[in-house]
Amino acid sequence: MTGDRNHEANGAKARRSTIRDVAAQAGVSVATVSRVLAGSHPVSEQLRAKVLRVVREVDYVTNAHAKSLAGAGQLSIAMLIGDITGASFAHAAKGVEQEAASRGSLTLVGSTDLDPAREAAMVNLMREQGAGAVILIGGASDLAEHQQRMARYAKSLNAAGSHLVLCGRPPLPPEVPAITVDYDNEGGAFAMTSHLLSAGHRRILILPGVEGYTTASIRLAGYTRALEAYGMSVEPDLVVHTTYEYGEGARAVRQALERGVEFTAVFAGSDVVAAGALEALRSAGLRVPEDVSLAGYDDIPLARDLTPKLTTVHVPYEEIGRSAARLALEREPGVRGEHKHVVLGTHVVVRQSVAPPPR
Amino acid sequence: MTGDRNHEANGAKARRSTIRDVAAQAGVSVATVSRVLAGSHPVSEQLRAKVLRVVREVDYVTNAHAKSLAGAGQLSIAMLIGDITGASFAHAAKGVEQEAASRGSLTLVGSTDLDPAREAAMVNLMREQGAGAVILIGGASDLAEHQQRMARYAKSLNAAGSHLVLCGRPPLPPEVPAITVDYDNEGGAFAMTSHLLSAGHRRILILPGVEGYTTASIRLAGYTRALEAYGMSVEPDLVVHTTYEYGEGARAVRQALERGVEFTAVFAGSDVVAAGALEALRSAGLRVPEDVSLAGYDDIPLARDLTPKLTTVHVPYEEIGRSAARLALEREPGVRGEHKHVVLGTHVVVRQSVAPPPR
DNA sequence: TATGTTTTCGAAAACGGTTACACACAAGAA
DNA sequence: TTCTTGTGTGTAACCGTTTTCGAAAACATA
Structure with a gap:
């Protein structure tokens, strides 16, 4: 007995009280209880008060399963x-x-x-x-x-x-x-590419996403459209597909660097990919944005926390x-x-x- | 009719098929259907196959509400x-x-x-x-x-x-x-404070959390214990309470700087608070970690993305x-x-x- | 007082499952 | 043959609500 730190009623089976319990204890029918709870039909003030009192006493909550079975469930x-x-x-x-x-x-x-x-x-x-x-x-x-x-x-x-x-x-x-x-994915890619172009960049490494996936091809479409508006066309060396993970961003720019492809800006497929790219750029001795510019996609809080703060396309996820x-x-x-x-x-x-x- | 791009069956009321439908169509009782679906009792292979076929045909799924009403619900x-x-x-x-x-x-x-x-x-x-x-x-x-x-x-x-x-x-x-x-909150605070102390820091600005909340006071306890192990005691100027938001981290160090309190390290209450602190430190012309060291709490992915990468205490949230x-x-x-x-x-x-x- | 209206309330039928119970039918033991 | 035993199957009660329907009560009208 001394070592028993447990709750007094510990181990007792607990049964949730039902509408019938409430009805019985209030001396009314279940229909009445249901009505006062739902407010679906008028109930005399007297019974209403009695029911509500009992409900509070026994801490009754309606059974959502039964309710939806009966057809009045909240559509969830x-x-x-x-x-x-x-x-x-x-x-x-x-x-x-x-x-x-x-x-x-x-x-x-x-x-x-x-x-x-x-x-x-x-x-x-x-x-x-x-x-x-x-x-x-x-x-x-x-x-x-x-x-x-x-x-x-x-x-x-x-x-x-x-x-x-x-x-x-x-x-x-x-x-x-x-x-x-x-969200307007093509438009976002177009806008960011245009932004980069108007800043003077002509060789933009793009990491559009996963090869064969729609997101990637749509972004590529926006990128292409922006380039064409400047009378340019997309150069295959400048597009490398990645997943949306941090490590992939790093891998992609490292690989591009090793292959000797030249670029002055990278447009990442997401902010976290951009973070990975930033890491790779840094460890290659490149400064951002002085040596190469960097752009992201999504505008999650991370974008604000990177150094430098990340220019990115805002997507209204919420x-x-x-x-x-x-x-x-x-x-x-x-x-x-x-x-x-x-x-x-x-x-x-x-x-x-x-x-x-x-x- | 020409402008109607809608689905052919559009607007029709859809009724979900029940176990009774399946039973009728398979020529068995509802009990049998229930049994093959639940595997609760043996059913002859012949009926079993027939039932399963019908189930697949009508794309039947059991009604979870009814199931839990009947007492066999997955406890969720x-x-x-x-x-x-x-x-x-x-x-x-x-x-x-x-x-x-x-x-x-x-x-x-x-x-x-x-x-x-x-x-x-x-x-x-x-x-x-x-x-x-x-x-x-x-x-x-x-x-x-x-x-x-x-x-x-x-x-x-x-x-x-x-x-x-x-x-x-x-x-x-x-x-x-x-x-x-x-998680071992006191231990985490103790360990990090000790880490900072052993690196040579003696004036550590701590942002333990919200005043009056348990998390904050526990962390403060760990911080205090570590200090005392070095024969020191906590100096009131060095603790400033904040919420766990980014802006609060920035506000806190800015305020400390303005008041002229001296410190060589800041121990933030969370990684995002640390990110805010980093921002404030930077804009005050202080370099991290050369001029002041910075530590976080939580070890979320952000910690890896900050520049410099953040030293922090790992909490096994998952x-x-x-x-x-x-x-x-x-x-x-x-x-x-x-x-x-x-x-x-x-x-x-x-x-x-x-x-x-x-x- | 008798009658018509309106309120308020209770009895019981759903809703779609599970399962205790009864029962039919086969095979093996007596 | 008759009595067990066992295996599959169906019937129906039950889970906790909502809601239809009708009865009773209250009130208004003639």
């Missing part, structure tokens, strides 16, 4: 993220969570770790939960395969009275019933998340969703990492 | 985060999500925005969802008030057959039935999250939880931001 939203640890994804996630919370509903999350199999399994789990919509954030892949997979999800989700919304993923053919909200959630929640459940595509603007935010080229 | 876990956007929280969140996913269950999330009212509302929402456990991550506050609030949550959660687990929050009195998993989830999931639901406290180790990782003091 589920989101699937490649990696919460990525700042841009986290901001988008925050946006959807905020919007959902402001409407009183919780959010289900899962992460795929960029694995299509896990993604499919998670979508299934979410379907079981009866999510009103599932939002996929980030984590693209090969275009054709991606479109097939998404079409499958959309069809299956629609059949269950729910819908699919995609954030920052490749666009879908108009016949697949899904909502996509994306707003993307909010839009996605809003769109998802506004769709009437049980109605098949039509195709919809909304794109949010980007712009370059200039800080200290780009300067005119040397000489 | 819910987590409440102050701000997903913070890297350390995000890593912890990733840990819990991973652990949960590896056991086949989704995670519910909500964010409190550090608002106690929203926190309480969210805990209630989670209780309604029947979460097997609620994990609170980050977001401390005044100690006494915090303890009261947590005791209330723990009691209410226990009464409903669930439990409370806290990550990186102030410790609780042993009589409150909750699990807390934390592991904390995993432990929390494991502990939560292993507790038998419906049994009142006892009090438990697990603490994970920290260590200093030395990089480039500390050097011997000048002269």
Whole structure:
């Protein structure tokens, strides 16, 4: 007895009290309790007060499962993220969570770790939960395969009275019933490339992303368009594909340097890739921006923390998340969703990492 | 008709198919379907195959709400985060999500925005969802008030057959039935202060956190202990309280500089506070680490990206999250939880931001 | 007082699963 | 043959809500 530091009631089975318990203790029917709680039908002030008192006494909370089974459930939203640890994804996630919370509903999350199999399994789990919509954030892949997979999800989700919304993923053919909200990726790449060109740079090393992925090719398109506006064309040596990881940025510029390709600016595919590139530039004895200029993409907090502060293109991730959630929640459940595509603007935010080229 | 780009079946009400539909179409009873799906009882191979075929044909998924109502629900876990956007929280969140996913269950999330009212509302929402456990991550506050609030949550959660687990929050009195998993905060502060002292620093500006909060006072305790081991005592001018935001780090050192307090090293309360401090130091014309050394806390990816790379104390956030989830999931639901406290180790990782003091 | 209206409330049927129980039918033991 | 035993299968009760429907009560009207 002396060594027992545990709680007095420790080990006792705890049963959650139900609406029937409340009804019994208040001397009314379950229907009445339900009505005062939902405010769906008028109840005399007398009973109302008694019910509320009992509810507070036994610390009753309604069982959400039973409620949605009975058809009055909050339509909830589920989101699937490649990696919460990525700042841009986290901001988008925050946006959807905020919007959902402001409407009183919780959010289900899962992460795929960029694995299509896990993604499919998670979508299934979410379907079981009866999510009103599932939002996929980030984590693209090969275009054709991606479109097939998404079409499958959309069809299956629609059949269950729910819908699919995609954030920052490749666009879908108009016949697949899904909502996509994306940012102006081509425009961002175009704007930044133009910024670099107007600063005087002519040889810009671009790290557009993963080869064969849509994000990369779209950025390349923007880069190309900007170059052509200056009467130039893209030089193959100046584009090297990378993933979005730190180490890849470093590897890419190291490799370019070793090959002897000349450039006065590097346009990284993300801010963290830019951080990696910065590291590689530094250890090669190059100063930024005096010797070579550096630009990023995303505008996550890191951009401000780098030395020099990173010039980058701003992507409104949080707003993307909010839009996605809003769109998802506004769709009437049980109605098949039509195709919809909304794109949010980007712009370059200039800080200290780009300067005119040397000489 | 020409302008209609919508899906053919658009607008049709979609009804999710039930176990009864499957049973009818396969010519068996609902019990049989349930049994093949759950594998709970033997079913002849013939029926089994037929059922599975129909399941695939109609793309049936079981209704999770109905399942948990019937008592066979996956016990799920819910987590409440102050701000997903913070890297350390995000890593912890990733840990819990991973652990949960590896056991086949989704995670519910909500964010409190550090608002106690929203926190309480969210805990209630989670209780309604029947979460097997609620994990609170980050977001401390005044100690006494915090303890009261947590005791209330723990009691209410226990009464409903669930439990409370806290990550990186102030410790609780042993009589409150909750699990807390934390890192060795005092030890981390002690180790880093010792590291700084052994490098030769004697006047170390410390930014321990928010005044009156436990995290701050514990770190101060570690700092003090290290100082005393060198026969020194803490000088009030050298401790300035801040929140964990970037701007606060900058403000704090700027203020110290203006007041003319002398120091050769600053020990920031988090890596992002360190980033802010770095900025302020730089704009005051001080070089890091030549003129003043800088140390952080957390060891998030940012630490590696700063210039110079930040020496900091490593906190195993992801592991904390995993432990929390494991502990939560292993507790038998419906049994009142006892009090438990697990603490994970920290260590200093030395990089480039500390050097011997000048002269 | 008798009658029509309006309120307020309770009984019971869903919702979509799981599972205890009963039962049919086969094979092996007596 | 008859009695067990075991294996598969179906019937129906139950989980905790919401909601329809109808009854009772209260009030207004004639």
